[in-house]
Amino acid sequence: MALPVREQVKYWCIALAVLFLLLMLLGSVILPFLVGGAMAYFLDPVADRLQRLGLSRVAATTVITLIGLLLMVLIVLSVIPTLISQTSALINAAPEIAKRLQGFMIEKFPELTDSTSTIRTTLAEIGAAIQAKGATLAQGVLTSALSLLSAVVFIVVVPVVTFYMLLDWDHMVARIDAMLPRDHAPVVRRLAGEINDALSAFVRGQLTVCVALGTFYATTLMLVGLQFGLVVGAIAGAITFIPYIGALVGGALAIGLALFQFWGDWVSIGLVAGIFAIGQFLEGNVLTPKLVGKSVGLHPVWLMFALSVFGSLFGFVGMLVAVPVAAAMGVLIRFAIAQYQASTLYQGVSGQDSAPPEDVR
Structure with a gap:
């Protein structure tokens, strides 16, 4: 005899x-x-x-692991040193950028020469703070990154965990399927399939979009001669999964740096702005529709809400699980709405007598 619904809800909660x-x-x-x-x-x-091509599971997992380690080594040797050096250079150049901003503002607004001007005092304080805290900020960021993503974890533990979980993935899925409550197994399998479709379509597609846009931004910005182009491209690509935020942050940072570097050279400044305009066009009209699709069911507002809530509650780990949880909750909410619309509470007695409910997915 199946457990009452109230008891099932209690155990799931x-x-x-x-x-x-x-x-x-x-x-x-x-x-x-x-x-x-x-x-x-x-x-x-x-x-x-x-x-399916003929390799065993062990051989397939070994090939994937070796290729992944090779790519990681290539990235560490070719990209990471340049990225770190450009980040350090950007932080060290921040005081000079603040001084040039102050000079530009005074040139355009002579009233700022008044020593009692609030804006002038604020700019001077910002420049002094950046100069005093620049090295400390760089060291703090590096220390936090190393403490969060320690070399031992990402060089030893993660590849080992990935290897064994990938090797036994099908067995784990089969084992979990065997543990499902028999009365609800068909419904759970269907919902799990919908969650997997939504999650895989979104995450795999969005990661591809992030990598493609980050590569595009970094390459084109360096080609037009923008200093710190690799850093700006990496930042813009990394946060592209947050709708509109990647382009806004990356574009503002790139155009701001271009104004200081190319002041008077409006062609170069226009090229930098055009790069982000092209990137937005490609993302909205080519990459996202092709790679992510419109049937995922993750609304941008819902995604940003999930990232904010789980990030504030659980930190970095929360941000990792925010997207899967958002995808799962989206599927479950749609299932609950479908059940409600098929119930007597929604249709009433006359509604059930007149026509069968549609299967709303």
Whole structure:
């Protein structure tokens, strides 16, 4: 005999509360396992395709791991040193940029020469603060990054976790399927399939968009001669998954740097602005429709809300799980709405007698 609905809801709520409690208490501990699991999830279709080509699961996992390690080494040797040097140079140049901004403002607005001017005092304080805190900020950012993404975690633990989870992925899915409540297994499988479709379409597609746009921005900005172009492109590409924020932040940073570097050379400044205009056009009309699609069901506002809430509650780990949770909740909400519209509470007795409800997905 199946458990009453009230009892089932109670047990599912307890399981959800335990999950959130574990995220709060063990966030830093489970971080490498979350990253490894995410990478295994992304790479599982590749492993399945290699298996269809004739490789065993062990051979497919080994090939993927070796290629991934090779790419990581190439990135570390070719891109990371330039990125770090440009970031340090940008921070060191911040005081000079502030002084040039102050000079530009005084030139255009002579009334700022008044020593009692609030704007002049504020600009002077900003410049002094940047000059005093620039080195400390750089060191703090580097220390935080190293403490969060330690070399041991991402060089040793994550690849090992990814390898074993990718190797046993199909077995884990089969085991979880075998543990489903028999009365609800068909519905759970259907909902899990919809969640997987939404999540894979969004995450894999959006990551591809981020990499493509970041590469485009970094390459074109460096080609037009913008200093720190690699840093600006990396920042713009990394936060492209937040709708409109990547282009706004990257564009403002790039155009601001171009104004100081190319002041008077309006062609170069226009090229920098045009790069982000082209990037936005490509993202909105080519990349996102082709790679992400319109049937994912993750509204930009819902996504930003999930990132904000989970980021504030669970920190970096929360931001990692925000998108999967948002996708799952979107599917569950649509399922709940469909159940409500098929119920007597929505249709009434006359509605059920007149016509069968449609299957609203």
